[in-house]
Amino acid sequence: MIKLKYARPVTQNPAADETPTPTLFGLYPQGEPVTTQSTQERLEAMKGALKDRLQSPVAITCNPHRIGKNSCVAIHLEDGRGKRADILLTQEGRASLPLDDEFDSPRWYVNVPDAADMVYMTLWVNSVFED
Numbered sequence: 001m002i003k004l005k006y007a008r009p010v011t012q013n014p015a016a017d018e019t020p021t022p023t024l025f026g027l028y029p030q031g032e033p034v035t036t037q038s039t040q041e042r043l044e045a046m047k048g049a050l051k052d053r054l055q056s057p058v059a060i061t062c063n064p065h066r067i068g069k070n071s072c073v074a075i076h077l078e079d080g081r082g083k084r085a086d087i088l089l090t091q092e093g094r095a096s097l098p099l100d101d102e103f104d105s106p107r108w109y110v111n112v113p114d115a116a117d118m119v120y121m122t123l124w125v126n127s128v129f130e131d
Contacts, residue, residue: 007032008033008127009025009026009032009033009034009035009040009120009124010034010035011035011036011037011040012034012035022093022094023095023112023113023116023117024095024097024113025039025116025120025121027116027117027120039095042098043124045103046098046108047128049098049100049103050125050129051128051129054077054078054079054083054084054129055083056079057080057129058077058078058079058129059077059078059079060076060077060125060126060129061075061076061078062074062075062076063076070090070091070092071090071091071115072088072090073088073089073118073122074086074087074088075087075122075125084106085108086106086107087107087108087109087125088107088108088109089110089111089121089122090110090111091111091112091113091114091115091117091118092111092112093113093114094111095112095113095117096109096110096111
């Protein structure tokens, strides 16, 4: 069995005079990945919604594609009961995660600013059901 691992992000609170970066994850060379408190809260909400909908074991399929000029990864999650969740990651230069009222929808939309966040978000989704 092959297992793809990644370093889990630590929460970083920016100082009051700092402008939060438009990324989901701070990925620095030779350092641990970081995320802001607000991003961590949205990720935890998303994780809770996935665990409410699906039961382990969950099969995850990733399909990269393009919509216009935007690169995307469609992530399909399905449990043994046939329950599903679909997440569309779209690289479009800004970061956004679904709000609580969007979790009832069959597809969740996540915007990422760049390829690094797209890869890292894909790894994060994969890690949700490892616990």
